[in-house]
Amino acid sequence: MGKKIGLNEAAECLRKAKSVIITAHVSPDGDAIGSTLALCAYMRAAGKKADVVIDDKLPKNMAFLPGYDAILRPAYYKGSADLLVIIDTDTSRIEGVAEIAKGLPVLNIDHHISNNEMADYIFIEKRAAACEMVYEILTQLKADITLDIALPLYTGLATDTGFFKFSNTRSSTMRAAAALIDAGVQPNVVSEATEAKSEAIVRGQMAALQTMEVIAGGRVAGLFLGWELMQNIESTDGFIDMVRVIEGVDVAVLIKCVDENVCRVSMRSKGLDVSKVAGEFGGGGHIRAAGCTLKMALPEAKKEILEAIERALEA
Amino acid sequence: MGKKIGLNEAAECLRKAKSVIITAHVSPDGDAIGSTLALCAYMRAAGKKADVVIDDKLPKNMAFLPGYDAILRPAYYKGSADLLVIIDTDTSRIEGVAEIAKGLPVLNIDHHISNNEMADYIFIEKRAAACEMVYEILTQLKADITLDIALPLYTGLATDTGFFKFSNTRSSTMRAAAALIDAGVQPNVVSEATEAKSEAIVRGQMAALQTMEVIAGGRVAGLFLGWELMQNIESTDGFIDMVRVIEGVDVAVLIKCVDENVCRVSMRSKGLDVSKVAGEFGGGGHIRAAGCTLKMALPEAKKEILEAIERALEA
Numbered sequence: 001m002g003k004k005i006g007l008n009e010a011a012e013c014l015r016k017a018k019s020v021i022i023t024a025h026v027s028p029d030g031d032a033i034g035s036t037l038a039l040c041a042y043m044r045a046a047g048k049k050a051d052v053v054i055d056d057k058l059p060k061n062m063a064f065l066p067g068y069d070a071i072l073r074p075a076y077y078k079g080s081a082d083l084l085v086i087i088d089t090d091t092s093r094i095e096g097v098a099e100i101a102k103g104l105p106v107l108n109i110d111h112h113i114s115n116n117e118m119a120d121y122i123f124i125e126k127r128a129a130a131c132e133m134v135y136e137i138l139t140q141l142k143a144d145i146t147l148d149i150a151l152p153l154y155t156g157l158a159t160d161t162g163f164f165k166f167s168n169t170r171s172s173t174m175r176a177a178a179a180l181i182d183a184g185v186q187p188n189v190v191s192e193a194t195e196a197k198s199e200a201i202v203r204g205q206m207a208a209l210q211t212m213e214v215i216a217g218g219r220v221a222g223l224f225l226g227w228e229l230m231q232n233i234e235s236t237d238g239f240i241d242m243v244r245v246i247e248g249v250d251v252a253v254l255i256k257c258v259d260e261n262v263c264r265v266s267m268r269s270k271g272l273d274v275s276k277v278a279g280e281f282g283g284g285g286h287i288r289a290a291g292c293t294l295k296m297a298l299p300e301a302k303k304e305i306l307e308a309i310e311r312a313l314e315a
Numbered sequence: 316m317g318k319k320i321g322l323n324e325a326a327e328c329l330r331k332a333k334s335v336i337i338t339a340h341v342s343p344d345g346d347a348i349g350s351t352l353a354l355c356a357y358m359r360a361a362g363k364k365a366d367v368v369i370d371d372k373l374p375k376n377m378a379f380l381p382g383y384d385a386i387l388r389p390a391y392y393k394g395s396a397d398l399l400v401i402i403d404t405d406t407s408r409i410e411g412v413a414e415i416a417k418g419l420p421v422l423n424i425d426h427h428i429s430n431n432e433m434a435d436y437i438f439i440e441k442r443a444a445a446c447e448m449v450y451e452i453l454t455q456l457k458a459d460i461t462l463d464i465a466l467p468l469y470t471g472l473a474t475d476t477g478f479f480k481f482s483n484t485r486s487s488t489m490r491a492a493a494a495l496i497d498a499g500v501q502p503n504v505v506s507e508a509t510e511a512k513s514e515a516i517v518r519g520q521m522a523a524l525q526t527m528e529v530i531a532g533g534r535v536a537g538l539f540l541g542w543e544l545m546q547n548i549e550s551t552d553g554f555i556d557m558v559r560v561i562e563g564v565d566v567a568v569l570i571k572c573v574d575e576n577v578c579r580v581s582m583r584s585k586g587l588d589v590s591k592v593a594g595e596f597g598g599g600g601h602i603r604a605a606g607c608t609l610k611m612a613l614p615e616a617k618k619e620i621l622e623a624i625e626r627a628l629e630a
Contacts (some may be wrong), residue, residue, distance in 0.1 A: 165506035174493035179488040191480035
């Protein structure tokens with residue numbers, strides 16, 4: 001267990017560092033990439049050596065962010081550092097970056113309360129996004145918020161809050177966003193870049209919507225993507241939102257075959273604690289967003305999950 | 316032509332009024348309803364007589380706003396007023412409200428530069444939403460921003476900016492939103508209420524997506540809804556966004572039959588000035604969002620519009 005620190009100490013820790021490796025979780029999202037790129041841009045502007053190293057493929061819709069092309073896989077990292085900064089996750093989800101940073105002191109900046117608290121210095125706050133925390137650290141450091149810092153930070157705020165729609169959106173999130181717009185961010189540029197979908201994905205949505213069922217007296221809506229259908233679907237990002245918005249629907253569920261007899265389940269709710277439903281099948285998550293994996297074909301998985309949701313709704 | 320006024324004078328005009336009729340444009344949207352309800356709630360709290368009167372049906376997805384049920388059609392308005400306040404439009408789009416307010420001085424608060432400037436006192440600013448202007452007037456009046464003021468204002472800000480995604484989103488918009496969250500607004504409540512769709516609408520989207528075509532080397536994507544298909548579609552709100560997000564698409568177009576031989580055309584662009592294309596067919600709008608109506612069947616309308624878009628792209 002490390003030492004819990006606050007904003008001032010986190011800022012001080014970065015001020016003292018001379019060469020840092022900055023990383024985030026595998027399967028990086030807008031907040032992971034935005035927060036690491038923004039901190040890296042600041043550190044470099046402050047005359048330090050800084051690199052973003054992430055041990056995974058990067059989502060293409062973040063390629064518009066300045067610094068994206070310079071993000072390294074661990075094997076390509078060169079040089080030495082005096083601090084590892086882990087953002088938007090804990091020590092458990094950085095994969096190969098742990099190897100190249102072996103022995104370094106670790107500063108962890110995270111907005112997930114589930115953090116394992118294994119880093120040396122741990123700055124955790126319940127915020128909309130890690131980018132909100134990095135914004136406040138940089139403000140504390142009196143950083144000049146240039147566009148190559150502002151654009152990644154805004155992108156993380158926007159994507160982690162579903163463009164300011166989710167319940168995690170706070171007034172501090174909006175005030176940070178306002179300051180970043182003043183620093184030159186154009187909100188439409190961020191939404192157009194991050195929401196761009198290939199024609200194939202839109203055609204996949206089309207096919208997915210054909211499977212829609214609304215059940216349990218209108219309280220549950222689902223999409224059920226069998227193995228054959230999945231062969232023509234590039235990504236299911238955003239599919240569940242298409243049925244989540246139906247009036248009266250509390251629980252939206254997406255079940256997709258990731259192999260012939262393996263189904264991955266995603267659930268979103270407006271009221272029901274879906275993490276409990278996911279827990280029945282060895283999965284987990286948050287009250288309003290959870291998931292699990294079932295080793296069975298689609299018809300069986302669908303039956304099991306829908307029955308479990310209906311039981312929970314009746315409880 | 317009336318007198319152009321600024322924030323202070325607009326606030327003073329409201330401070331002096333004792334009984335007001337507050338109205339907005341027909342086909343009212345979130346900003347029209349939000350701005351009028353918020354001002355009405357403030358005026359009543361300040362001990363004045365105030366009524367929102369709008370001469371049209373109201374969108375059901377705004378029914379969660381406090382005061383919605385008390386919005387009147389002109390025929391039901393009783394009493395007398397000393398001021399008509401027109402928000403989010405000018406004197407040309409208030410229909411029957413003009414009759415009941417005949418002879419009253421008119422205060423006009425609008426964020427559309429196309430305003431006809433026929434009111435007595437005209438407060439126009441280029442803002443994201445009329446709600447942003449009403450928020451600033453109420454701040455100027457040192458109003459206590461209660462939830463029944465904050466919720467409608469936030470809803471107008473959010474809906475007129477596509478949840479803070481459009482190019483009209485400013486730092487002042489985000490700061491107003493932050494203050495309204497501090498006043499008790501829950502952003503997820505606003506997004507869930509305003510984005511709720513009936514199952515029929517989602518099934519309509521499904522059918523509409525089947526008509527998708529991507530043309531002009533990927534620069535144009537369209538949905539083409541014939542008369543038969545339209546019989547099963549309740550509303551086409553948001554349909555165009557489904558194709559607008561396709562990578563590489565500059566112009567998204569939706570053509571729908573509103574009668575057997577009448578097609579209504581909506582266009583959204585990321586670069587091309589679609590108001591010029593709409594203008595060729597007697598329509599109009601903004602650079603990035605425009606529309607027109609063609610008195611012909613779908614196949615002909617489609618051919619005409621796509622050719623005009625391609626010509627404009629090549630120009």
